[in-house]
Amino acid sequence: MAARWRWTTCRSRSRQGEIFGILGRNGAGKTTTVECLTGLRTPDRGRIRVLGRDPRRDHAEVTRRVGVQLQDSQLPERLRVGEAMRLYSSFYPDPADPAELLGQLGLTGKEKVPYAGLSGGQRQRLSIALALVGRPRVAVLDELTTGLDPHARRDTWDLIGEVRSRGVTIVLVTHFMPEAERLCDRIALIDAGRVLTIGSPAELREQAGQPTLEDAFVALTGRTA
Template sequence: MGSVIEVEHLHKSYGGTVAVDDVSFTVGQGEIFGILGRNGAGKTTTVECLVGLRRPDRGTVRVLGRDPQRDHAEVTRRVGVQLQDSQLPERLRVGEAMRLYQSFYPEPADSRELLAQLGLAGRERTPYGKLSGGQKQRLSIALALVGRPRIAVLDELTTGLDPHARRDTWDLIAGIRAGGVTIVLVTHFMPEAERLCDRIALIDAGRVLVTGSPGELIARAGQPTLEDAFVSLTGRNA
């Protein structure tokens, strides 16, 4: 399994605050790779550097062999992104949002088919502000996938969802990977990472503490669950 993402010695500061400090990891083709840590650990800054939204102070990032800064347009065409604070105008209709995002790509997916796959069939005329939390997340996934990406970056996708909507979203993520898309899943929710991820980079205070499968991290910490392993490895509550 070849690597589609390579991050080496990534460093990013904001003034005197170090957000990401010497982070390195690789992501293999076709896997769900988790970036796991508490709020403020440096996860979102890491993925913003990964997709070219922020310029690293030091280190190298390669996505499908490309530099996200130098080759930003090419990376954007191949990587679908759903960021943590993504919001749409309340009055923008679902179908309008899909058509807008389709216009960014040379060969976009069929929006009606994609919405149907994600449980949003018949919602094309619904304003964004009228969608439930779970429906908004499904639309976020649809917008991240409309360009037929090889990689999808999903940042805190299930934050704020009720347990039923969260489990439905987990099933969607598993289905996306089954369709051949590599997924980078950014989360602080331990059961989500334990259920979905093939491998995890555990980040704390801007550094990668350990990388491995959920089972490997649990075994390394000698704990029964990933949440218990997180506490043991970081010395912090989840």
């Protein structure tokens, strides 16, 4: 059963152009959290605002401003890259140019390739492209690098940095400690659906009195990573 998310435990706001991490072990409530943020799930209690909007009441407005790549999101195997980009572009009043976006993400020449024919890294690049095609102010990326080899993972980290450089605020959900330590400006550490603490990787290490973020995670959650 998914962890119960109590938003009243967290009053921090993400800042424009930052990478805000949500870090926790499996089952801690990370995906539940972003589903609440994007209006796909109703929180048990508390109040959520995304760009000043209620994700449930103002779902259409939030959807136009927030790009989302959720964990285990899949496309039909026969759907071609170009078709997927045109489909997602049709959802927005002022989308980015699909060809230009694919070029920026290293997918030029892949427009006619079906989803089933893409490598794991290429699928992640396409996921980012689809999350950005609506010119979002916030991009939610959930477990983006799970299952990627080290080379593809590092390439994806570079892409995330490029997205942030555009002024897009990124909410990055991960359980991979080196990823969080390398990319995140601040991290919300959650456990069993509750926010335990928020701070930069360095602040979390200092708070726990530990040399690495992984050690700090173990100390602050009181569990094995």
